[in-house]
Amino acid sequence: MTERELPSNAQIADAFDLIADLLDIEGGQSRHRILAYRRGATRIRGERQSVATLALAQRATELPDIGSTLQDKIVELCDTGQMAALVRLCERIPAGLASIARLQEIGPKRARAVWSTLGVVDLEGLGGALADGRLATVDGIGPKTITAVTEQLAALARGADLNERIPAGRAYPLAAELVEVVRQVAGVTRAEIAGGLRRGSETVHDIDIAVATTDVAAVQRAIATSRLVAEVLSSGERGSAVATHAGIRAEFRFTPPESFGNLLQHLTGSKAHNVRLRERAVRAGRSLSEHGVSDSDGQVTRCADERAVYALLGLPEIDPELREDTGEIAAAEAGLLPTLVTVEDLRGDLHVHTTWSDGHDSLVDMVGAARDLGLEYIGISDHSKALAMARGLDADRVRRQWDEIDAINAANPGITVLKACEVDVLADGALDHDDDLLAGFDWVTASLHSGFRQAQRQLTDRILAAIDNPFVNAIGHPTGRMFGKREGYPIDLEAIVERAAATGTALEINAQPKRMDLNADMARRALAGGVRLIIGTDAHSTTELAVRRYGIAMARRAGAAPERIVNCLPLAQVQAIRQESTARR
């Protein structure tokens, strides 16, 4: 049997999106048929398992939004490498028009107008028509649209990605500042971050902020004059959109306080979640919008908080991180929603660095900062000697650090300081500290910092070897991914989860915003496999302890309850986990 290359979920989704775009440009189609292709594409793109494999087993129709027609097309793509329907469509509508339609301010109707009026069929032709002034002659395209197209084509020419996603770690601090700007305004009773940031997404495309106010004009003024805002893109009674100096778009939406719950719910999304909720409302003879819930005779009920919105739909409140239309509404209805871990549940942090290795702050300062956050224990986990660039510790320096920790604990610092480490997993799978030294720690995290170019089998074997060491309690940043720098190295997560579950080894959710590793999907798979998670800040300074919020976001999106997170457990239980492990020796 020959092994064939199956199309990825992204490739399948791209094909369906292209069909939708071209049908839209062609016009005359049922918009619901187009929507069905788009929904199918979105579903497939967000699916964790291989949809091609599912389709070949005639099981893709088990997914929501995927019917027999889409499944047949996926099978066809697997078998022949193309979809006949798409090929025929491309013969009628030039595929390059889809790229034009995806430009901001253009869309399918104007793309069609550009084609029928000028004969332009792709972005290159659009650039030509823009340069010689023909574009401005097309019906429905005025000076503002010309400006928008000019800017976008210039950005594309620079190699920019128009759909660039911004890591949450870059957007969140700005969003928090923007919320404060409007909270200072008289008449504002509440303001909250909404959108993908509130749902704990790894990346977002903009910042959404819901504002409850009795004085819209005052809020508009405060936004327009904020030092953070570069340009007001649009402004109305219901909201303002701005470009910030940080280069991130922010959208504010205003509401009277009595319907703040409706607005916050609406603006938090996800879009797919909201669509499901509205469909549910319609079935109950109601209509849901950001203004309220109206019943069949037009009576509108406004909700000051989200709980009331969900209650009107017969549901318990669903945590924002779960609102992705992945079965959370059914789970809510059945009373099966998990109680998600919160920042307040964190009792300790077992992954922090100090000036002993590559940290910026001293051990005593890190201890003090952790105590001030209300933590019960902190594990000082500096690097091992192989990471010379980070001034990793050898056995001699480890023992001297232990002396310092003993002295601090003896002085009653108001928090228990644990002897921990982040030991390197070397290229051959050996650990960078020998077992005698590892036995003396209170907690050991093993991480890969080198040899990322090895094959998946080799990388996985190194991690499995580390897991098998009875002195290892956790695997740090298991995939090594870094936003904007590198993809995670390839690992066989199922094999790692299985071994980690068997040995009681925790897998880390590294909370550094550039890492967020494990991500939510992988963390969910780890939980399903019976593994404990641990949220490590990997803080290299006292202020970095605050990044725990990003780790919590991943854990919540994974559906994690606090009892499944090692550092939400009382110290005695953490110590018991360590003792059980070393007893295997």
Place this chain on the structure above:
DNA sequence: GCCGTTTTCGGCCCGACTGTTTTCAGTCG
């Protein structure tokens, strides 16, 4: 094209803003 507490046909989520218009279609979220 998908789907079903209205179940194999006939529905399918809601609203705001903008630009290009002469009262609204297109686009966006």
